[in-house]
Amino acid sequence: MALGLSAGAARADGELHLYNWSNYFPPELMKKFEKETGTKVTIDNYASEEDLLAKLQAGGGGYDIVFPTPTTLGTMIKKGLVAKIEVNQMTNFGNILPKFKSVSGDENRDYSAPYMWGTTGFTYDPSKVPDGKMAQSWKGLLEPDDSLKGKIGMLDDMADVWNAAAYYLGIDKCTEDPAKAQKILDLLQKQKPFVKVYSNDGTIDRMIAGEVAMHMQWNGAAHRVKEKKPDDVYVYPKEGVTFWTDLMVVPANAPDMENAKTFINWMMKPENAAIASNYTGYSNTIKGSNAYLKPELKDDPAVNAPEDVQDRLRAFKECSPKSKDLRERVWTKLKS
Template sequence: MKITRWALAAATLAASTSAGLAQNAGSLNIYNWGNYTSPELIEKFEQETGIDVTVTDYDSNDTALTRIRAGGHGFDIVVPSNNYVPIWVEAGLLQELDPAEIPNIANIAERWRDVDWDPGRTHTVPWQWGTTGVIVNTSLYEGDINTSAIFLDPPDELKGRVNIVPEMTDIINMTVRYVGGQQCTDDRDVLRQARDKLVEAKQHWIAMDYGTVDQYVAGDMDAGVNWNGASMRARLQNDDLAYGYPKEGYPVWMDSAGILTDAQNSENAKTFLNFVLEPENAAMISEFARYANGVEGSDEFMPEDMRTAPEIVVPAEHEAAGYFSVTCPEDVQRLYTQIWTELLR
């Protein structure tokens, strides 16, 4: 964005004083999930630092991983989900973070400081966290929405109106749970059942898309697998929409931001990670994307409607069905990929 010389000088002084990190020049290229980065947050960051930011979208963890592995991408920051972070780290794709260079790491809430997928937070910082469930237009269907049958055995009212977010691991794990297995199973019989169920169900789907808020609001889609924050954004514009927590099991996840090993703007990337760990800035991301974040002190800046929203606050009766996504072993990942490839044919 363009700013005056006076504003740039003021931003430079403010950034160097408050963070002690910013280059206050150059650019930053962020590779993130689509419709997930607050424009107001980016504008504020650019004004305070003088760094020009470009955000490029992706639609799934596998899309992001494949593109970065191919090289020549030009990105500095990526935001993988927790069950993919170990894959990025083991492949040497993420830099190790130095807390001395990103002092706001101290603002990470205790629950998220030492996590299984990134012990000690050596490579990533929290972005947003939430659940993967189902969304239903209740003006068309009045039955139980807390079940994966919504997309795997859809009722007649919803057939041909179902959308699936194209996130392989979540979709297969939800299906495995539906047929009686557990996430990351290597039981070939269970996986065959899951594959067959997905292939059978596909005939009743209208799309496999991730950017669907507007389509649900307009009634172009009426049910499907969806993330809780996106579901809240849709429901705020169409109160016939409701979010369900499948009783067979639903994933709980956290997306975290890391700096790519081959980043061309590493110092600017560190400045940005430090910036988003400020409680007020973390709340800006939540207000836009409508997910919880992992930053201590951000609650006081959060929108009031998120504190009681049924998509954000899991009802007590549905808590037990949630399971935190984990990284599946390589042999299981290969089996999942085979199923997914067959589904996409």
């Protein structure tokens, strides 16, 4: 079966197993694919990329499509855990916006297709912070006011937490200097008593319920918080904000390789990408999808970064093994 086959060419007797972040793929889109192709879709969720990588290294878990970030993709490619599916040859590859046609670690898009993209900042509830307003800085989250002890939520994501601290301290996020890594650890350990939870799950519910005053969040989660609490504010810290893209890849031992390729090609159609955006609250990478987006999504600055914060966005950067080892040692000490 050729890579460029349309979704309608998928085998009717197929079954696809997806492995993704929780609450990050619309059930209606699964049903749409099933209706158009006759291929059944099921989905399981993971809580961190460490979990995803461990699953693939242990044999894959029988999954056909997984959703890593570039941070993990490079490792997956080097270890032979993902299939070379030549996304650049698929019929809908031309729908990808130019700046997403390449990604660090998979410059030719041989292995991966883009899914959602966004930023990692933080959201705060004005009614729960001193003076009702916070500066556009990581300071309020990483060096919080004494009144916020136990009232901060952080992501349980090593790269995002490390990067935020590095941006705030003016340290290269790919530093190989142990002394600078120690400064990052010192900052995060000093913040730790203020942290109620490190978790990637429940960030939306936690903010809506008022369990925390602020939460490090991905911007799509912030959008969904603002749907319930419109006064809450998403911050693009002036020191730097991680700009990321989630990906769709096929494990090397995927049970249904051909239908997996068909699904990825199908996801690069504007109307399908828009359904995913409308559900997740994140921007997608497909041109023409704006025509199908909900107005409140297009109008939310948490989703569409305003022009005056564009220079704060920091793209993924592949760090050296020495730098990654420092980051992992800091994370292990912080979480112990």
